[in-house]
Amino acid sequence: MGKYSKDAAELLNAIGGSDNISAVTHCVTRMRFVLQDPEKANIPEIEKISAVKGTFTQSGQFQVIIGNDVPEFYNDFVKVSGKEGVSKDQAKVAAKQNMNVIQRIMATLAEIFTPLIPALVVGGLILGFRNVLEGIQFDALDGQTIVQVSQFWQGVNDFLWLPGEAIFHFLPVGITWSIARKMGTTQILGIILGICLVSPQLLNAYGVSGATEIPQWDFGFFAIDKIGYQAQVIPAMMAGFLLSYLEIWLRKVIPNAISMILVPLFSLLPTIFIAHTVLGPIGWKIGSAISTVVNAGLTSSLNWLFGAVFGFFYAPLVITGLHHMTNAIDLQLIADFNGTNLWPMIALSNIAQGSAVLGIILINRGNKEEEQVSIPAMISCYLGVTEPAMFGINLKYMYPFIAGMVGSGLAGMVAIFTGVQASSIGVGGLPGILSIKTGTLSFALCMLIAIVVPVVLTYVFNKYRVFAKKEAF
Structure with missing residues (x-):
């Protein structure tokens, strides 16, 4: 008998038995199920199991929060259920049977941008640090920047x-x-296509607006502008999907004996040509239009209202999976306006949800059983990982979730009103202040709001049973 054999057996029974499981896998903290009939899962019974910290459904998968012991729990569950686990990618494919069109689009966006997030976070931190070095004039340095008075830091900045x-x-x-x-096509061709969009041979995207003459490929009876798509998101996405779908189709029509030669050739070259003649210009206009509309809301006379609404509703967006589209919008804002006002509000929303959990901790201080769930959830939320906090605690009792939404809305309103801007996407919690480009002190104030307001409201809502879904811990 394994450590979690009893709990695994209870979960198997409450989830509808082995016959109701199409696929099962796990991630860092959660069991992930694709169920034949999600309605058969008895959520109240599942959440009574001692090893279970909460449940939620996302991207067609029924997910059960276990915590750091999930690998051990998973092994015991496989033994009890007789269900052999599958890879995460296989589980995602199976989960599509439970997803509508919008959910599939959001899942696709998530699968595209998730592998890029570590690099984007690092880039945001680098840009934020460089902004401190070269963009801030300090009174202690007689109104000069750090790089103006230090050769060492100038070298660091250049590096x-x-x-x-x-x-x-x-x-x-x-x-x-x-x-x-993501599409299962040849990855090196994707890399080459991307290089062909940003090659030094092309006019840099940042220099197009100020260029007096745009170089061209002259074919005699027609010419193509040599324009690069540095930092552009939508042109790259459109070209990437064209390449993948073209390769998939060519694999079906070209005989295997010559496919190794002809499939890469006839998928890559036409895609590069179409990318520079059709998809690139169209994608650039679409991306610019989206970022212009969003930026107009962020900089209008009613920007405070935009910030309040976005801050209030961002956490519910996470539940639906629609929040994945903000990655593309953030990156387009950075490309077009050299910064994003949107991402700071996302970081504040994460902080607010973690602070709502802090309120639960303070209400139930001394409860060791509750602390095993709430303290790790709060810490991970403050570091940008909201799922344990939101699905394991806040949504379970509802009133902390709403308290976090209110705190996030107020913090978002102040952030937009005071012009807080980030260099890029960063760590979506307390460390997010390192990525702030403009309004660092204002963002610190917003963080304070995102901490204090949810804690106070969680206490008030609990005391007067406002928005209470269940009894507190």
């Missing part, structure tokens, strides 16, 4: 431009690679 440029200017390479990876 950090190398990885910063690699991450953001050459972002299309990462996007086209990630799409090829």
Whole structure:
């Protein structure tokens, strides 16, 4: 008998038995199930199991939060159920049977951008640090920047431009690679396509607006502008999907004996041509239009209202999976306006949800059983991982979730009103302040709001049973 054999057997029974499981796998903290009939899962009974910290459904998968012991729990569950586990990718494929069109689109966006997030976080931190070095004039330095008074820090600043440029200017390479990876096509072709969108031979996207003359490929009876798509998201996505679908189709029609030669050739070259003649210009206009509309809301006379609404509703967006689209919008804002006002509000929402858990901890201090769930959830939330907090605690009792939404809305309103801007996507919690480009002190104030307001409201809502879904711990 394993440590979790009893709990695993209870979960198997409550989830509808082995016959109701299409696929099962696990991630860092959760069991992930694709169920034949999700309605058969008895959620109240599942959440009574001692090893279970909470449940939620996302991207067609029924997910059970276990915690850091999930590998051991998973092994015991496989033995009890007789269900052999599958890979995460196989589980995602199986989960599509439970997803509608919107959910599939959001799942696809998530699979494209998730592998890029570590690089984007690093890039955000680098840009934020470089902003401190070269963009802030300090009174202690007689109104000069750090790089103006220190050769060492000037060298550091110049050196950090190398990885910063690699991450953001050459972002299309990462996007086209990630799409090829997600679609199961040839990844090196995705990389080459991305390089062909940002090659030094092309006019840099940042220099197009000020260029007096745009170089061209002259074919005699027609010409193509040599324009690069540095930092552009939508042109890269459109080209990446064209390459993958073209390769998939060619594999079906070209005989295996010559496919190794002809499939790469006739998928890559037409895609590069179409990318520079059709998809690139169209994608650029679409991306610019989206970022212009969002930026108009962020900079209008009613920007405080935009910030309040976005901050309030971001956490519910996470539940639906629609929050994945903000990655593309953030990156487009950075490309077009050299910064994003959107991402700071996302970081504040994460902080607010973690602070709601802090309120639960303070209400139930001394309860060791509750602390085993709430304290790790709060810490992970403050570091940008919200799922244990939101699904394991806040949504379970509802009133902490709403308290976090209110705190996030107020913090978002102040952030937009005071012009807080991030260099890029960063760590989505307390460390997010390191990525702030403009309004660092204002963001610190917003963090304070996102901490204090949810804690106070959680206490008040609990005391007067406002929005209470269940009894507190």
